[in-house]
Amino acid sequence: MPWFFCPTQVFLEPGAxxxxxxxxxxxxxxxxxxxxxxxxxxxxxxxDLADLLPxxxxxxxxxxxxxxxxxxxxxxxxxxxxxxxxxxxxxxxxGGSALDAAKAVAFFAANDAEPMAIYxxxxxxxxxxxxxxxxxxxxxxxxxxxxxxxPEIGFKRTYSSxxxxxxxxxxxxxxxxxxPYAQTIGTALDAFSHCAESYFSPRATSLTIALGIKGTExxxxxxxxxxxxxxxxxxxxxxxxxxxxxxxxIAHAGTGYPHPLGYNLSLYHDxxxxxxxxxxxxxxxxxxxxxxxxxxxxxxxxxxxxxxxGDKLTALAGPxxxxxxxxxxRYAKLASGAKNYANSHAPLESDEATVAGLYKEVFxx
Numbered sequence: 184m185p186w187f188f189c190p191t192q193v194f195l196e197p198g199a200x201x202x203x204x205x206x207x208x209x210x211x212x213x214x215x216x217x218x219x220x221x222x223x224x225x226x227x228x229x230x231d232l233a234d235l236l237p238x239x240x241x242x243x244x245x246x247x248x249x250x251x252x253x254x255x256x257x258x259x260x261x262x263x264x265x266x267x268x269x270x271x272x273x274x275x276x277x278g279g280s281a282l283d284a285a286k287a288v289a290f291f292a293a294n295d296a297e298p299m300a301i302y303x304x305x306x307x308x309x310x311x312x313x314x315x316x317x318x319x320x321x322x323x324x325x326x327x328x329x330x331x332x333x334p335e336i337g338f339k340r341t342y343s344s345x346x347x348x349x350x351x352x353x354x355x356x357x358x359x360x361x362x363p364y365a366q367t368i369g370t371a372l373d374a375f376s377h378c379a380e381s382y383f384s385p386r387a388t389s390l391t392i393a394l395g396i397k398g399t400e401x402x403x404x405x406x407x408x409x410x411x412x413x414x415x416x417x418x419x420x421x422x423x424x425x426x427x428x429x430x431x432x433i434a435h436a437g438t439g440y441p442h443p444l445g446y447n448l449s450l451y452h453d454x455x456x457x458x459x460x461x462x463x464x465x466x467x468x469x470x471x472x473x474x475x476x477x478x479x480x481x482x483x484x485x486x487x488x489x490x491x492x493g494d495k496l497t498a499l500a501g502p503x504x505x506x507x508x509x510x511x512x513r514y515a516k517l518a519s520g521a522k523n524y525a526n527s528h529a530p531l532e533s534d535e536a537t538v539a540g541l542y543k544e545v546f547x548x
Contacts, residue, residue, distance in 0.1 A: 187390055189431055191314075191325045191349050195424065197416065199353040200228070200315060204235055206351055210311060211271020214243040215292065217261060217285040223247070223276040226317040226358040232276065244268045246288070249277070252339065252449055252456075253284040255298045255331045262291020265310070272311045275349070278370065279321030279456070282314050283329035286347040301331075301342050314349035317358045319422035320370025320457050322377055322430015324352035332450065338517045339446045348434075354427060356419035366455070367409055368499055371422055373457025375402045375496070376464055377429030380439035382482055383471045383527050387436045395436075398428030399486035406499065440531060441467050443521040444541055447514040452504045461500040465493025466544050470529035478528065506546045515539035 194203045214236060216229070223229040229245070236243045246261045261284065265273065270292055275285025289309035290301050314324035323329070327347040330339050359367070381387060382395035402425035408418045445459030472479040482488070489495060506514075515538040524533040531537055542548070 186388055187435070188345065189325055189348070189434065190345075191352050193325065193352045193354065193427065195354040195420075195427065197355060197357055199355040200231055200235065203353065204239065207239060207241070207313070210313070210350075212241055213269050213271045214241050214274055215261075215265035215268055215270035215272075215288070216243055216245045216274045216276060217249060217281055217288050218245060218247045218275075219249045219251075219277045219281045220247060222278055222281065222317045225361045227361070228276045228315050228317060228358050232274065243274075244270075249281050249284040251280050252332045253280045253287070255287065255301070255333055258284050258287035258331060259291045259298050261288035263295075265289075265292035266295065270310060272313065274313045274315065276315040276317065278316070278318040279323050279330075279373070282316060282321065282323035282349075283331065285312050285314070286323075286327075286329040286349075287331055287342055289347070290342070302340070305344065305346065308346050309344070312347070312349045313351045313353070315353045315355075315358065316423070316426075318362060318366065318370040319359055319419065319426040320373035322374065322426050322428070322433065324349055324354065325427055325430040326434035328434070336517070337450065339450070352427075354423050356416045356423060359419045359423065360414075360416075364409070367414065367422070368406070369455035369458045370426070371402055371406050371409070371457065372461040372496065372499060374422065374426035374429045375399060375406070376441055376457065376460040377433045377438065378402065378425065379464065379468065379482070380441065380527070381429065381432035381436035383439065383475070383478070384436035385526070385528065387432075391432045391436050394428045395432045396482060396485040398425040398432065399482070399488070401425035401428070403486060403488055410499070437526050438523055439467055439527045440521075440524045440541065443518040443523050444514075444538070447518060448503070451510075451514075454503070458500045461496045462503055462545055463541065464496045466541070467527070468493050471527060474527075474529035503546070506542065506548055508548050511539050511542045511546065511548050514542060
């Protein structure tokens with residue numbers, strides 16, 4: 184990937200979709216909308232699309248079967264339905280699961296292929312994707328990643344392609360107003376993790392470092408506001424902006440080891456993804472501080488973070504399930520081998536013993 188690559192045209196403002204609806208012209212006249220069970224309707228975005236798309240002369244169909252931690256099979260089914268509908272483009276509306284699923288649906292809508300074919304170079308480019316986030320966390324609206332669950336192995340795997348970047352992103356704080364407190368915190372912790380982990384990546388550039396610091400500052404300031412009872416439009420705009428910056432950063436620099444470790448907590452204990460990452464963030468940051476103290480100090484001061492940021496992230500994550508030694512052994516096997524362990528200034532091996540040790544640091548088994 185080039186030093187900087189973000190082909191997504193972003194509209195970040197209240198009323199982003201309605202104010203810039205004309206940008207949808209030219210994408211086609213048949214749109215397949217990919218959402219979760221409730222978030223797109225509760226946020227108001229589905230109602231806005233129901234008003235807007237017909238006014239542009241666009242026929243649409245809604246696929247609302249996306250589950251948390253979306254299965255590759257759900258996405259393949261969505262792609263088949265989009266193909267049967269004759270979709271010209273895909274709109275992903277919802278949280279990170281819906282946006283990730285929309286990218287995979289776009290692949291299968293263009294390629295009548297078996298599920299695992301998504302991890303090979305696509306014979307036909309995916310359909311174009313428009314992203315409308317209803318949470319401030321993943322930054323999926325500005326990167327070419329989709330995290331998909333593979334039920335056969337009980338773990339997640341990332342679909343990644345420059346062609347998977349959304350062509351348009353409408354980012355509107357009105358669409359996050361209906362989020363419950365816990366979900367606001369959990370998704371913000373995901374955004375924090377993206378900004379922090381990309382910052383400490385050896386693949387970071389001067390641009391992603393600057394964006395990572397700014398994104399972290401915005402997210403941390405907004406988290407403090409939310410925990411004090413302030414969920415104003417300005418605060419939600421800070422969260423969305425920070426999440427977007429984190430999405431851009433990980434597109435270039437990737438994430439660290441909290442991500443593969445957290446996947447098991449999400450899949451097997453229903454811990455939200457951002458919260459699951461946050462419980463490992465303290466140890467991760469301590470390792471960066473020891474390995475690159477000047478870089479760490481720049482991060483801490485530049486983002487106006489407290490010295491005990493790791494403890495505060497753990498507190499925000501809240502109570503965790505109790506893991507048994509058997510759980511840790513199984514999770515270490517599933518989470519071993521990922522590239523994330525080496526993607527830091529304190530690189531680790533990705534063998535099962537090392538991964539198990541990281542679980543034991545947090546869960547004390």
